[in-house]
Amino acid sequence: MLKNIVKTAVAGIGFAAATLAIAQPASASSFSWNVGDGLITYVDTGNRLCVEAYDSEGARWVEVRINGRTYRDNNNYYGDPGSLCWTVSLTENATYTATARSYWGERGTTISRGSRSFTA
Secondary structure: OOOHHHHHHHHHHHHHHHHHHHHOOOOOEEEEEEEOEEEEEOOOOOOOOEEEEOOOOOEEEEEEEEHHHOOOOOOOOOOOOOOOOEEHHHOOEEEEEEEEEEEEEEOOEEEEEEEEEEEO
């Protein structure tokens, strides 16, 4: 008898937890994406996008294209780390694709870093 009560209680708790998980509103996604020559960060709170080209020998840049607009950080000097940040206008709960490229002068080539989807 006690075994059946425990089983019923566990099943009820599991059902309640699953119901709450399903009922949650769509959660927005923040991300940090290392693209080799730098870092791209999106923070959903405030729709803040930052692009950073790492400090290194030679010229380096990182860019990301979202919703038809390109955001880019250039780092052409030693000791000039940091990043550029923007507040981007994105529709809440819409899905976007971020496509990144980077360049490093020592390598002498631009590299496509792929794409990443996220929800604003």
